[in-house]
Amino acid sequence: MSFNIPKNNKKRVIVVGGGFGGLNVANELENSGFQVVLIDKNNYHQFLPLIYQVASAGIEPSSISFPFRKIAQKRKDFFFRLCEVRTIVPERNLIQTSIGKAQYDYIVFAAGTISNYFGNQHIENVAIPMKNVSEAMGLRNALLSNLERAVTTADEEEKRELLNIVIVGGGATGVEIAGAISEMKRFILPKDYPEMDSSHLHIYLIEAADRLLSGMSKESSAASLKFLREMGVKVLLNEKVIGYEDHQVLFDNGGKIPTRSFIWVSGVTAVKIGNMPSSAIGRGNRIQVDEYNRVKGFDNVFSIGDQCIQTTDPNYPNGHPQVAQVAIQQAKTLAKNLKNIEANKSLTPFRYKDLGSMATVGRNRAVAEIGKIRMNGWFAWLMWLVVHLRPILGIRNKLVILFDWIWNYITYGYSLRLIIYASKAKEIQERDIREANTHLGEDILK
């Protein structure tokens, strides 16, 4: 295996990760005189703000997943490679990946974060995560399967476990999935499961801190709490989950909640890059960068988005929030700066412009903050989505896709409540890939 990319007279920028940050860097560098290589472990960009709706069977995975090769059709000097980065050798401008090694002139790490289990391996093994489209599909399958089994179990204890859904983590993801499941309970269950009393389904949202949405204002926290409680979600604050045994979530105060749907959205930790000097790693495993998103100690190694931490922005001395807008804005500044470096121009330090943040609670309620303004409602939410979709998709695709999922969103889909898996070929592929990995050739660190 090898990258198999022709080296031309252009400088090569490798972008690791095709999320909001990485894809925007790649897009902004179009026709810039760079050769751009985008690496991702999936072949599609995921529009993560909507994965909670995939989990609740509100929209299809394909409505929020965009193949990189489709996005980059007709683009020159652009290469997509499906692989994972293993190791960096900065002194040789080299990375090793699951498909071989590659040289770079500049490299941008934008690989984001994964679920954080705070070292609890048992929770990691048994909890259901929801950090990407695949996991959201897995969660959907689990929720629907558990409903089917709840209908037929003869064991009252098991039935209780199957009808309790416990979401650990009261950030935006937790709030949004709790709201979406509560709407599933209200609108779908009575129609699809007339034989089941939907009042027996209980949704718990557990937060260790004393409020939900700790990244937002106290007013927004209070509003989301009120909305969720009105929708029947049992929100528990100041409760710390320490384990899961015998189908029961265990709390540090000795409390227990029986459940078969133990959903973990309690925090994130940055994706690790092998051989990255430990001096460059900050809080939450995030890569420490300067005001130009340059990794400490290197000239041509950068990191943006959730994977990095930047403490040089005067308004954010403890680092920026790990949200899409930071990644998008950093991507734009960095793309400009890469061009400036080549042109021997001075660089622009990054300053985050807070365009506001938002969390939706069900279909019609949301909490939104734009500066001092507090808003809510469906239209605000739609605007927010357009703002996020725009930089990814360009004008061409946007309308078609917006139409598609607004239609699905309004009609609650016509046939989305499928418990569906891609079968067999997965194992075959995995075996083939394992096989390929054993033939990777020399380890570049040796």
Place this chain on the structure above:
Amino acid sequence: MSFNIPKNNKKRVIVVGGGFGGLNVANELENSGFQVVLIDKNNYHQFLPLIYQVASAGIEPSSISFPFRKIAQKRKDFFFRLCEVRTIVPERNLIQTSIGKAQYDYIVFAAGTISNYFGNQHIENVAIPMKNVSEAMGLRNALLSNLERAVTTADEEEKRELLNIVIVGGGATGVEIAGAISEMKRFILPKDYPEMDSSHLHIYLIEAADRLLSGMSKESSAASLKFLREMGVKVLLNEKVIGYEDHQVLFDNGGKIPTRSFIWVSGVTAVKIGNMPSSAIGRGNRIQVDEYNRVKGFDNVFSIGDQCIQTTDPNYPNGHPQVAQVAIQQAKTLAKNLKNIEANKSLTPFRYKDLGSMATVGRNRAVAEIGKIRMNGWFAWLMWLVVHLRPILGIRNKLVILFDWIWNYITYGYSLRLIIYASKAKEIQERDIREANTHLGEDILK
């Protein structure tokens, strides 16, 4: 676990399998005075005539999968149960399933077929099947992954393996998937993989007999062969595959074709039901039934569709073809006969009315036969689909769904070329289900 269905004064019909046959029986028995219990191992009906388009990333799984609970919303005396049948105990009117046992007054086996590997366990382990939506998704993932790897492999031999696609079986499924992949090669590859010469991709279709589509006329066989060859598919007739070793398909004449995409659509065998007397099993494991689709030796046990074989129809002394129309027509006759039994009326023997058969080769070509008439073209194909969709979906959903997939079909989708899996939660569910199965309680045969 138990079926958990209240027994009322109505007689209970258990229908095993929600394909064309089973779903139509269930639908035809609406408001008939029976309590209907539909069993399937998936929670959705699969519109199988279009799965080849799922495999070639032409349409989404959700466009041809319809949740049973959605179909049956608002229906009285109807129950869906997600499980598999293990065993029948006809003398006690009882079945054992993966979620417990259930009593019936009448039972209809309509569980269809699975891939037939003709006893070759190694081929079964390594080949990629395509008999249902899950497998079609798996095949899509495999095809797209292999293209990604073909771009990057440094090994010429491996590259050849990755770019050869071998389809074993020249029936309708094989012809259709070969045509669809050849269109992928023509329309998608040059756009998505500009760095790859698509002429290096070779599609082989292997058939052991001397013609394709052996269920249709010789004219249709010849036409499909001509179409496929014009589209660049390498069709090999009179070639028998006996194995697959070291990424090579092995032929009985000693020939070999290297490939990583070894697709097996070579035949089917009926789903087995435990404890069904061997005297009731005919060719291809099909359950032998009389002219009323009654299983030989029983009064209240029936089978329809691909799972059964009926040799009493004067025009079909060797049994009917295993196609959707037979299942649909048998379902209608059987539903009428079940009502007649209850009303002490005489029964109608089943006679198959051949409405024609069809196979599509790519998007615009098809071979169709209606009686003596031979047709082809897109419109005929559309008509055929409407005929098949109508009995399943009713008028309400049909237009919306037709619109959706015609749109996707014409535009080649906007974002369907995803290599996507439902993650983690699958293993969690499977562990839970295994656990549940160990608590099934007494084995009803003891």
